[in-house]
Amino acid sequence: MKRNALAIALAMFAAAAQGVLVVNYNYDFLNASASTLSGRTLDLGDGTTGTKGMSFNAATAMIDGTSSAGPGSSSVVVYGGWKAVISNGANISTSADTPSMSSSNGRLVSQAPNVSAAGVTCSAQAVVLWDSANFLGGSLGAGQTYGFDGSADSSFAINLFRLDGTARMVVREGSDYFISQAFATALGSYTLKATDVQWAAYDPVSDFTVVPGSGFAAKTFSNVTAIGYYGNVARTGNQGRLILADQGLDVNLSVIPEPATLSLVLAMGGGLVWIRRRFFMG
DSSP states (O other): OHHHHHHHHHHHHHHHOEEEEEEEEOGGGSOTTOOOSTTOOOTTEESTTSEEEEEEESSSOSEEOTTTOOTTGGGGEEEEEEEEEETTOOOOOGGGOSSEEOTTTOOEEEEOOOOOOTTOEEEEEEEEEEEGGGOTTOOOOTTOEEEBSSSTTOEEEEEEEEESEEEEEEEEETTEEEEEOOOBSSSEEEEEOGGGSOEEEEOHHHHTTOOOSSOOBOOOBSSEEEEEEEEEEEEESSOOEEEEEEEEEEEEEEEEOOHHHHHHHHHHHHHHHHHHHHHHHO
């Protein structure tokens, strides 16, 4: 009977939760003049000695297209950090700013320096996050949270127009960050749930370029406060790029009811089993 009560309660809880589209990065919706870099300083290097970039920052937007974007504008406010390196220490030009929003088509690009010298490695790393304050779903009710798990209500759908490296999902649960195993090493469309990959604790605040090499395990999330991706691209003798294409990123998360609602659901599940027992015993 207890198992039946739990099954009933869980089924009712699943019905109470609902999915919502929180990120819809689609370059067809963007104005070509959307601003990039949002006034952030190049504190990891200005490019004159072969390194250029910005440290991770979750408080000040890295790209802010709100003022010039069309429908879905909140999906072009992104946070994070990026770093580009050229192995011979040559100057990295302004055109290698990364990530950037292309002026011609609005594609979100993480780009390494474009150098064709033989034997010279060009690389770039970037973390791009959408904060829950800018989610398309709007403000949640008191006590509600966003969840990312294996249910039909949760999905991370990304279309990579080009990828010369690896891509991973990044989730902030409350104030803690987690990074997934690499889910892509080539261009293509990928649709994932949290349960499709394993996760490890990640500390982008200290150094977003350091990805854990171990400690990955299955995980689901019940308090998502930010979600996005990490890209690591590199090529020898030419530039490496990670480019989001048309319908670049769609994220659906489940809205988890407040604890009081869950308690009510559990109580109702137990009540149903009590009624069932009384019915069959009577």
